[in-house]
Amino acid sequence: MSSVNFVPIKEGKNVIFYLNTGGYPLSNDVWDRMWSYAKELQPSAKENIEYIQNNRDKLPNVEIPVVPYSLLNNKTISNTEKIEKIQNYIEKLKYNHTGLQFFEIRKDRPLMGLAELSKKMIEVSLPIKCLEAVILSIYLINEIASSSSLSGVEKFTIGFKTNSKGNIHRHVVLGVYCHSTGLFGALGISRRSDLGYKKLKYSSLSDLIRDYVNCYSDYLHKVKRIKIGMPVPNSNRSFESIPWNGCTVNFKNDKDWPKQVEKHSRAIRHFNSTFNSKPVSIPNLKNSAKVAPLVKNSYLTNHLEKSKVTSSLKSLNIKEKSRILTCFEDDEDEELSEIEVKSLNAKKNSLENSTDSFTLMKEIYNANDGINSMYSSGMIKKKQTSLRI
Numbered sequence: 001m002s003s004v005n006f007v008p009i010k011e012g013k014n015v016i017f018y019l020n021t022g023g024y025p026l027s028n029d030v031w032d033r034m035w036s037y038a039k040e041l042q043p044s045a046k047e048n049i050e051y052i053q054n055n056r057d058k059l060p061n062v063e064i065p066v067v068p069y070s071l072l073n074n075k076t077i078s079n080t081e082k083i084e085k086i087q088n089y090i091e092k093l094k095y096n097h098t099g100l101q102f103f104e105i106r107k108d109r110p111l112m113g114l115a116e117l118s119k120k121m122i123e124v125s126l127p128i129k130c131l132e133a134v135i136l137s138i139y140l141i142n143e144i145a146s147s148s149s150l151s152g153v154e155k156f157t158i159g160f161k162t163n164s165k166g167n168i169h170r171h172v173v174l175g176v177y178c179h180s181t182g183l184f185g186a187l188g189i190s191r192r193s194d195l196g197y198k199k200l201k202y203s204s205l206s207d208l209i210r211d212y213v214n215c216y217s218d219y220l221h222k223v224k225r226i227k228i229g230m231p232v233p234n235s236n237r238s239f240e241s242i243p244w245n246g247c248t249v250n251f252k253n254d255k256d257w258p259k260q261v262e263k264h265s266r267a268i269r270h271f272n273s274t275f276n277s278k279p280v281s282i283p284n285l286k287n288s289a290k291v292a293p294l295v296k297n298s299y300l301t302n303h304l305e306k307s308k309v310t311s312s313l314k315s316l317n318i319k320e321k322s323r324i325l326t327c328f329e330d331d332e333d334e335e336l337s338e339i340e341v342k343s344l345n346a347k348k349n350s351l352e353n354s355t356d357s358f359t360l361m362k363e364i365y366n367a368n369d370g371i372n373s374m375y376s377s378g379m380i381k382k383k384q385t386s387l388r389i
Contacts, residue, residue: 005030006100011168018100024124026102034100041099064125065092072144079153079178080200086140087187087197095189096127103132108241115139115236133189133196134174141176142236152179154268157229157244158186160212162221169221171195175208175228177268184208184265192219205265206258213251223251228264231271 005022006029008015018037020030035053039046052059068085071077077085096102103121105114118139121132128136134157141155154177162169173188178200185200186208194215202208205228213223230243247264249257 006033009101019104020100020102021104024120030100034098037099038097042097065089067122067140069143072140079180082144083153083176083178083185083187083200086137089140090128090133090136090187090189091197093121093125093189094127095191096129097191098127101129101132102126103128105131105135107244110241111138111142111233111236111238114242115142128189130172130188130190130196133187134172137174137187138232138242139236142234145234153177154179154231154271156231156246156268157227157242158209158212159227159229159244160216160223161225161227162216162223164219164221173198173212175205176200177205179269182269194218204262205268206261209249209261210258225250226257228261231268 005027006018006020009017009019018033020026022030026034035049039049042049067089071085072082102124103117103126105117109117114135118136121128121136138155141153145151145153156175156177158173158175160169160171162171171190173186173190173196176185176187177183178185181200182203183200184198184202184205184207186196186198188196190196192215195212198208198211202211209226216223226249227245228247228249230246232242233240246267247260249260251257
């Protein structure tokens with residue numbers, strides 16, 4: 001009998017696993033479904049499963065793993081060691097062999113929402129699978145990066161689609177690149193230890209992928225496709241979702257896949273995750289042909305390089321104006337002289353009455369120039385702001 005607290009996830013007509021949708025604490029029907037499905041998946045372990053199910057009060061308490069925040073925030077420890085500490089914590093949670101996924105993960109959910117889910121994973125400390133390990137790894141790296149104790153590290157997803165005996169299998173890990181060492185590695189969890197964590201020791205991304213492909217072949221799996229994402233933002237408060245799709249490699253048709261992977265690798269290596277501390281600058285519109293990029297040197301440039309904002313010659317609505325006028329609100333806490341305040345207020349009032357979008361953008365650019373000149377002259381102290389998307 002179906003229940004609102006769990007749903008079957010199918011591949012064709014076959015059930016791959018069940019997904020808990022009832023939250024926490026787990027309801028009785030979810031527990032019953034987990035025990036019964038575990039017996040179906042592991043018939044040889046049926047007696048052990050029944051013993052655990054019927055003697056839960058008599059069994060010893062399980063040690064709950066603790067996130068080593070003190071070590072992760074220690075600036076004297078290298079990035080390689082911190083990545084290993086994160087992997088050790090993930091492995092202590094253990095791989096989930098029950099056939100029931102405890103956490104409902106929507107891949108298009110913003111990082112802010114996934115961060116709240118990661119906190120719940122840490123709180124309940126239940127076994128996880130590969131996708132949950134990726135989400136948790138992103139959360140932990142971002143938590144450390146926010147304190148500047150783990151900088152110069154890019155993270156991106158690597159998804160695998162393999163075929164074994166006519167059955168399709170999917171797996172995902174979190175690729176990691178360290179700017180200081182120039183080495184690649186990966187964080188993750190799997191039934192097979194060599195399909196999860198990879199140390200930061202690979203000089204190229206293609207070497208890392210090749211290692212996974214060789215490990216798959218040892219288990220008689222043929223890799224059909226690999227998807228490599230773009231770097232994930234370094235903020236757990238970002239409204240941006242994880243960029244899962246950056247480069248797709250089809251092994252059946254593409255024999256020169258290392259070239260394609262290395263081309264994508266260059267984009268990852270040249271990506272600067274410190275974009276979160278860079279202010280947004282408005283480009284000069286004097287020589288513009290009515291089309292200009294709205295954001296420069298920011299995260300959007302790396303993901304939407306070809307995207308342009310078409311400026312209309314007609315008036316902007318109130319909602320659009322209010323978004324642009326917030327450019328002046330970032331510095332409201334800074335101390336300005338009365339003359340500077342009056343000048344900025346006058347420019348802001350003129351913008352509110354403007355009906356031409358080109359005039360509006362030019363005025364913003366000129367005002368932005370004035371603020372930047374005050375920064376460069378040392379009249380006011382520059383405050384780092386975060387670009388949230």
